[in-house]
Amino acid sequence: MTHLFSNTKTFVLIFFVLLFLISSTGWSKEAVPVAEDPETEKRMLDLTMNLRCLVCQNEPISDSRADFSNDIRREIRQQIKANKTDDEIVQFLVDRYGDFILYDPPIKLTTILLWFGPVLLFVAALGSLFVYLKHRRMQIDEVSLSQDELKEAEALLNEDKKGKNE
Amino acid sequence: MMRYLIPLVAFMVLAIFLMVGLTLNPRQVPSPLIDKPAPQFQLSQLHEPQRIMSSDDNLGKVWMLNVWASWCVSCRDEHPLLVQLAKSGVVPIYGLNYKDERETALQWLKRYGDPYTISIIDADGKVGINYGVYGVPETYVIDKKGIIRHKQIGPVTVDSLEKTILPLIKELQSQA
Numbered sequence: 576m577t578h579l580f581s582n583t584k585t586f587v588l589i590f591f592v593l594l595f596l597i598s599s600t601g602w603s604k605e606a607v608p609v610a611e612d613p614e615t616e617k618r619m620l621d622l623t624m625n626l627r628c629l630v631c632q633n634e635p636i637s638d639s640r641a642d643f644s645n646d647i648r649r650e651i652r653q654q655i656k657a658n659k660t661d662d663e664i665v666q667f668l669v670d671r672y673g674d675f676i677l678y679d680p681p682i683k684l685t686t687i688l689l690w691f692g693p694v695l696l697f698v699a700a701l702g703s704l705f706v707y708l709k710h711r712r713m714q715i716d717e718v719s720l721s722q723d724e725l726k727e728a729e730a731l732l733n734e735d736k737k738g739k740n741e
Numbered sequence: 742m743m744r745y746l747i748p749l750v751a752f753m754v755l756a757i758f759l760m761v762g763l764t765l766n767p768r769q770v771p772s773p774l775i776d777k778p779a780p781q782f783q784l785s786q787l788h789e790p791q792r793i794m795s796s797d798d799n800l801g802k803v804w805m806l807n808v809w810a811s812w813c814v815s816c817r818d819e820h821p822l823l824v825q826l827a828k829s830g831v832v833p834i835y836g837l838n839y840k841d842e843r844e845t846a847l848q849w850l851k852r853y854g855d856p857y858t859i860s861i862i863d864a865d866g867k868v869g870i871n872y873g874v875y876g877v878p879e880t881y882v883i884d885k886k887g888i889i890r891h892k893q894i895g896p897v898t899v900d901s902l903e904k905t906i907l908p909l910i911k912e913l914q915s916q917a
Binding site for chain 1: 767768770771772773774840866867869870871872873875876
C-alpha cells in the first residue's frame with residue numbers, strides 16, 4: 576500500500592515538473608527583429624514596458640506584436656543608438672502620441688481626479704461610516720429593566736434550567 | 742426620506758458617468774499635434790519618385806493630408822468620399838502612402854480613383870511616426886501657416902465631413 580502511495584507521489588511530481596517544462600517553452604516568443612547588442616535591446620524593453628500600444632490598447636509596446644509596436648520599437652532602438660536619453664525618447668513619443676502612450680499618466684490639472692479620486696472616495700467613505708456609527712450609537716437607548724421585569728426574566732431563566740434538568 | 746434619497750442620488754451620478762463613458766470612443770486618442778506646426782517632410786512622389794515634395798510647398802494654402810495604404814481596408818470606405826471632395830475642388834488633398842509597395846499603391850489608385858493632388862511615399866513609416874499615425878486612415882487639416890487644425894482618426898464620413906471638416910476648411914480659408 577505504501578509502495579503504491581509513493582509511486583503516485585513520484586508520478587504527481589514528474590507530472591508537475593513536465594507541466595512546468597512545457598509551459599516554460601510556451602512562454603518563449605517567436606523571433607522578433609532585435610538589436611544586435613543586448614544592452615540596447617534591454618533598454619528598449621525597459622522603456623517599452625511602460626508604454627501603451629495605441630492599436631491594442633491594453634498591451635504594452637514591449638509585448639505587442641502589432642505593426643505599430645514594431646515600428647515604435649525600431650524607432651526607439653535607433654534613438655538609443657543615436658545616444659538619446661530615456662527621457663528624450665519618452666518625450667519624443669509623448670509629443671507625437673500624447674500622454675495616452677504612457678501607462679503612468681503625469682500629474683496635471685486634467686489628471687488630478689484620476690490620481691487622487693480613489694483617495695478622495697476612501698476618505699469620503701470613511702467619513703460617512705464614522706458619522707453613521709456615531710448616529711446609530713445615539714439612537715440606541717440603554718433600556719433599563721424595572722424590578723418586576725428583572726424578576727420575571729429570572730423566573731423564565733430558572734424555568735428553562737429546571738426543564739433541562741428533568 | 743434622506744436615507745432613500747442619498748443612495749438614489751449616488752446611483753444617478755454613477756449612471757450618468759457610465760452613460761457618458763458609453764458615448765466615448767477609446768480608439769480616438771486626442772492628438773497632441775493639434776494647433777502645432779505640421780511635422781516637416783521631404784518625400785518622393787508616388788507617381789514620379791525622382792521628384793521630391795516638401796511640406797513647405799503647401800505653405801499659404803489650406804490642405805488636407807490623408808494617410809492611406811493599399812492594404813488598408815477602411816481606406817476603401819472613405820475613398821469615394823475623398824474622390825468626390827477632390828472633384829469639388831474645395832480643398833487640395835495630399836496622400837501620404839503609408840508603409841506600402843509602390844506598384845500595388847499605383848494599381849489601387851487606378852482601380853478606385855485618385856483624389857490626391859500629389860501622393861508621397863512613406864515606405865518605412867517614419868513620417869507617420871512624426872505625425873502620430875497609429876491607425877490608417879487618418880486625415881489632417883493643415884492651415885495656411887502649416888499648423889495642424891484637425892485630425893480625423895479612422896475613415897472620413899459624410900457626417901464628419903459636413904459637420905466638422907468642411908466648415909473648418911471654410912473658416913481657415915477665409916483667414917489671411
